[in-house]
Amino acid sequence: MNYDIMLTGVGGEGVLTTQVVLARAAHYQGYMVEGVQLHGLAQRGGHIPAFVRLHSFNQTVSPAVMQANADLVLAFEPLESVRAAYYARKDKTVFVINDDPLKPVYGNILDIPYPSMDEIKKRISGFAKDIHIVRASEIAKQKLGKKIYGNILMLGYAKAKGLLPISEKNIIKAVKETVRYDVDKNLKAFRIGLEMGR
Amino acid sequence: MDILKKSGEKVVLLGNEAIARGALEAGVGVFAAYPGTPSSEVPMTIARVAKKRRMVFEYASNEKVAFETAAGAALSGVRAMTAMKHFGLNVAADSISPIAYYGPKAGLVVLVADDPNGWSSAQSEQDTRYYARMFRMPMLEPSDPQEALDFTRFAFDLSEEFNIPVLIRTTTKVSHVIETVKLGKLKKPRTKGSFVRDYEHYYNIRPGLQKLHREVDRKLERIEKKYGQKLNKVYNRNSNSKIGIIASGVSYQYAAELSSLLGLKVPIAEINMTFPLSRKFIANFIKGKKAVLVLEELEPIVEEFVKQVAKEVNPRLEVHGKDMLPRYGEYTLELLLPVFEKIFRKSYGLDLKAHKRKYEKAVEGLPPRKPVMCYGCPHRSTFYAVKKVFGNTKNVVYPGDIGCYVLGIFEPFKMQDLVVSMGASVGIAHGITRVSGQEVVVFVGDSTFFHAAMPAIANLRFHDGKSPLVVVLDNHVTAMTGHQPHPGSGFTATSDPTKAIDIAEVAKALGAEVRVANSFNQKQLEQALRELREVKGPRVLVSRGECRLFWRRNMIRKGLSWPVFEVDQNKCQKCGVCTDEFSCPAITKDTSGALPVFRIDPNLCWGCSVCAQVCPYGAIRVKKEG
Numbered sequence: 158m159n160y161d162i163m164l165t166g167v168g169g170e171g172v173l174t175t176q177v178v179l180a181r182a183a184h185y186q187g188y189m190v191e192g193v194q195l196h197g198l199a200q201r202g203g204h205i206p207a208f209v210r211l212h213s214f215n216q217t218v219s220p221a222v223m224q225a226n227a228d229l230v231l232a233f234e235p236l237e238s239v240r241a242a243y244y245a246r247k248d249k250t251v252f253v254i255n256d257d258p259l260k261p262v263y264g265n266i267l268d269i270p271y272p273s274m275d276e277i278k279k280r281i282s283g284f285a286k287d288i289h290i291v292r293a294s295e296i297a298k299q300k301l302g303k304k305i306y307g308n309i310l311m312l313g314y315a316k317a318k319g320l321l322p323i324s325e326k327n328i329i330k331a332v333k334e335t336v337r338y339d340v341d342k343n344l345k346a347f348r349i350g351l352e353m354g355r
Numbered sequence: 356m357d358i359l360k361k362s363g364e365k366v367v368l369l370g371n372e373a374i375a376r377g378a379l380e381a382g383v384g385v386f387a388a389y390p391g392t393p394s395s396e397v398p399m400t401i402a403r404v405a406k407k408r409r410m411v412f413e414y415a416s417n418e419k420v421a422f423e424t425a426a427g428a429a430l431s432g433v434r435a436m437t438a439m440k441h442f443g444l445n446v447a448a449d450s451i452s453p454i455a456y457y458g459p460k461a462g463l464v465v466l467v468a469d470d471p472n473g474w475s476s477a478q479s480e481q482d483t484r485y486y487a488r489m490f491r492m493p494m495l496e497p498s499d500p501q502e503a504l505d506f507t508r509f510a511f512d513l514s515e516e517f518n519i520p521v522l523i524r525t526t527t528k529v530s531h532v533i534e535t536v537k538l539g540k541l542k543k544p545r546t547k548g549s550f551v552r553d554y555e556h557y558y559n560i561r562p563g564l565q566k567l568h569r570e571v572d573r574k575l576e577r578i579e580k581k582y583g584q585k586l587n588k589v590y591n592r593n594s595n596s597k598i599g600i601i602a603s604g605v606s607y608q609y610a611a612e613l614s615s616l617l618g619l620k621v622p623i624a625e626i627n628m629t630f631p632l633s634r635k636f637i638a639n640f641i642k643g644k645k646a647v648l649v650l651e652e653l654e655p656i657v658e659e660f661v662k663q664v665a666k667e668v669n670p671r672l673e674v675h676g677k678d679m680l681p682r683y684g685e686y687t688l689e690l691l692l693p694v695f696e697k698i699f700r701k702s703y704g705l706d707l708k709a710h711k712r713k714y715e716k717a718v719e720g721l722p723p724r725k726p727v728m729c730y731g732c733p734h735r736s737t738f739y740a741v742k743k744v745f746g747n748t749k750n751v752v753y754p755g756d757i758g759c760y761v762l763g764i765f766e767p768f769k770m771q772d773l774v775v776s777m778g779a780s781v782g783i784a785h786g787i788t789r790v791s792g793q794e795v796v797v798f799v800g801d802s803t804f805f806h807a808a809m810p811a812i813a814n815l816r817f818h819d820g821k822s823p824l825v826v827v828l829d830n831h832v833t834a835m836t837g838h839q840p841h842p843g844s845g846f847t848a849t850s851d852p853t854k855a856i857d858i859a860e861v862a863k864a865l866g867a868e869v870r871v872a873n874s875f876n877q878k879q880l881e882q883a884l885r886e887l888r889e890v891k892g893p894r895v896l897v898s899r900g901e902c903r904l905f906w907r908r909n910m911i912r913k914g915l916s917w918p919v920f921e922v923d924q925n926k927c928q929k930c931g932v933c934t935d936e937f938s939c940p941a942i943t944k945d946t947s948g949a950l951p952v953f954r955i956d957p958n959l960c961w962g963c964s965v966c967a968q969v970c971p972y973g974a975i976r977v978k979k980e981g
Contacts (some may be wrong), residue, residue: 181367189534191910202940204726217615221528221532232401239718260943262939263722265935265938270946281717288446
């Protein structure tokens with residue numbers, strides 16, 4: 158089988174760490190894993206897309222998901238979920254969106270307002286089979302003290318919703334292997350996400 | 356650490372990590388590099404394990420010095436490697452060319468990472484494959500991390516077998532790809548050797564030069580003969596399709612995926628050695644075929660070769676490639692799909708054009724998210740002060756340079772009028788002042804200063820008179836590529852202390868009038884700029900402020916916190932200077948009410964205090980506890 162995940166967010170949100178967690182978890186699960194990080198010029202505050210593609214060992218799969226072909230979009234920032242729609246389509250893609258808008262400075266400078274959550278949902282509705290809005294940053298901050306744990310929380314949520322074909326055990330193992338600081342809090346975040354998704 | 360796991364294990368590695376592992380499996384003894392994305396993670400990975408592996412690792416002051424370091428070691432019998440981005444090869448080229456003729460005594464490998472589409476680079480989409488021909492060096496091109504690992508290890512053997520340095524070329528979509536990779540055996544590095552004097556061999560003055568040139572060409576012929584068939588691969592060899600695909604680099608991955616997506620069983624030739632290209636391999640592949648589709652990003656190098664070979668062995672062969680695909684940018688599955696559909700007369704059944712139109716409508720009118728300087732970035736503060744003193748009219752020119760400060764190209768500063776190459780801003784500024792009465796202010800990073808700006812600054816004093824003002828943005832590290840140390844940092848790649856070279860002292864010694872200011876102090880910056888504005892000859896402002904991202908990481912590591920700032924809503928006059936002119940991303944403007952409301956996100960404020968200094972009404976202050 159093939160399962161294509163797109164992760165998107167803003168530099169500093171932990172997109173790349175989460176990508177590596179997912180890739181390792183999928184690897185422990187027995188998949189062949191491909192993916193790519195497209196960070197380059199993106200410093201703090203830049204847009205960062207990343208992919209994780211799960212497939213079996215007898216297939217050759219290229220690093221980036223094809224246009225209109227993602228199974229899952231994990232968006233750590235709402236505005237960027239709209240731009241991820243390039244990789245999504247109505248009959249296939251599920252969106253999980255962290256309700257934590259980070260307003261780009263250029264919106265300030267150029268006087269372009271940041272869209273409301275309703276508008277964001279409307280814009281992606283033509284590309285989504287289903288949309289989940291999760292208050293990941295907010296709950297992570299509330300319960301664990303920092304917003305950054307929200308990304309692993311999102312993995313817990315997606316897992317509980319049946320959107321990750323990887324076992325809890327393997328995700329936990331990957332978190333332990335990948336996250337450099339505060340492993341316990343990340344594992345707690347994962348459990349909170351699981352609860353929220355159930 | 357996955358990178359040091361045992362032979363036979365399968366781990367998920369980044370392409371660049373896989374290259375590092377390949378070098379470790381080859382027992383590399385000396386690794387020197389100047390960081391450049393998309394190649395940066397290769398030296399970063401080696402740096403992390405160098406002490407444990409008891410090998411030599413250095414960040415050099417530029418790519419040329421890095422290559423020379425590796426070459427010196429390899430000429431002394433120690434396996435050595437360097438890695439660089441495409442433009443880095445331009446810098447190192449001057450020394451690579453003669454070393455290719457000499458040939459090393461132990462394996463010498465040069466990794467170069469191209470960046471079609473400019474994910475991490477502005478400037479140009481140069482195709483470094485041309486260099487292999489010019490240097491007379493074999494070039495291997497992996498298509499994924501597993502091949503990157505295997506080819507790197509093999510490159511050392513190839514280099515030693517023929518006494519020739521070897522180039523490995525990747526692109527972003529190989530270097531930044533993660534994949535399940537099977538590890539080979541680590542080899543203990545040898546780090547001791549000695550240079551053996553050999554006038555006969557190193558005599559590269561005419562007629563010795565021609566002899567060396569002839570020898571290197573012979574080596575290439577032998578490499579083509581021995582490895583041309585072996586290194587390149589054919590998939591679906593037994594297919595009876597009259598149309599074949601020839602692909603190299605990541606394009607092979609696209610070809611394989613699209614073939615299975617469309618249910619095609621077509622033969623695919625994967626070109627893994629792009630120089631020397633094997634005439635025999637191509638001839639065998641195209642014999643009896645009606646058409647081939649050649650897939651390679653950027654220049655049609657393989658394609659031209661296929662056309663040449665076809666003239667001899669299959670003159671009626673249709674060769675497709677750049678007639679259907681662009682020479683610019685990257686290939687993607689969606690770009691190649693219609694070409695496959697047309698050539699193989701199959702349909703995937705999805706209207707991607709309509710999808711794209713729908714997508715473009717969905718994102719219409721959204722606020723752009725261009726990359727920005729970090730919260731509390733010292734460069735933002737310096738740009739702000741320079742703009743305040745010099746303005747941004749036609750009478751002032753701001754030649755830019757390579758580093759985080761290239762982000763000054765965007766609003767609200769727009770103070771990188773052109774971006775050329777490492778250190779080029781100073782030379783170009785000099786040329787402008789030779790012919791124009793405009794004021795010229797250039798921005799150069801600290802790492803860039805050591806890399807290539809010093810010769811251009813020396814040149815200013817040499818021809819003094821009217822001179823540009825050189826602003827050195829000294830944030831203590833090579834920030835853009837991941838905070839690597841440089842000769843001014845005071846520590847080495849392996850975290851050992853070393854004497855930092857003072858940029859202000861160097862600038863003085865190069866004949867410039869110098870001022871030093873704290874990047875986080877607007878008054879100091881302004882005063883220094885105003886003073887230097889009156890100086891006629893060469894002048895340098897060293898704006899000193901530690902990279903805030905690096906600073907913050909160290910603060911967190913030490914368990915320290917910092918004061919954050921807030922807007923006093925009673926004092927705020929809604930002028931918008933903090934958001935529209937200073938534009939720290941931690942400050943937001945809420946326009947939902949009748950009057951805008953400005954706020955600083957306490958989670959994002961890195962406490963640099965400069966917003967409080969630029970606020971004309973003193974309305975920004977340290978946030979009170981709780």
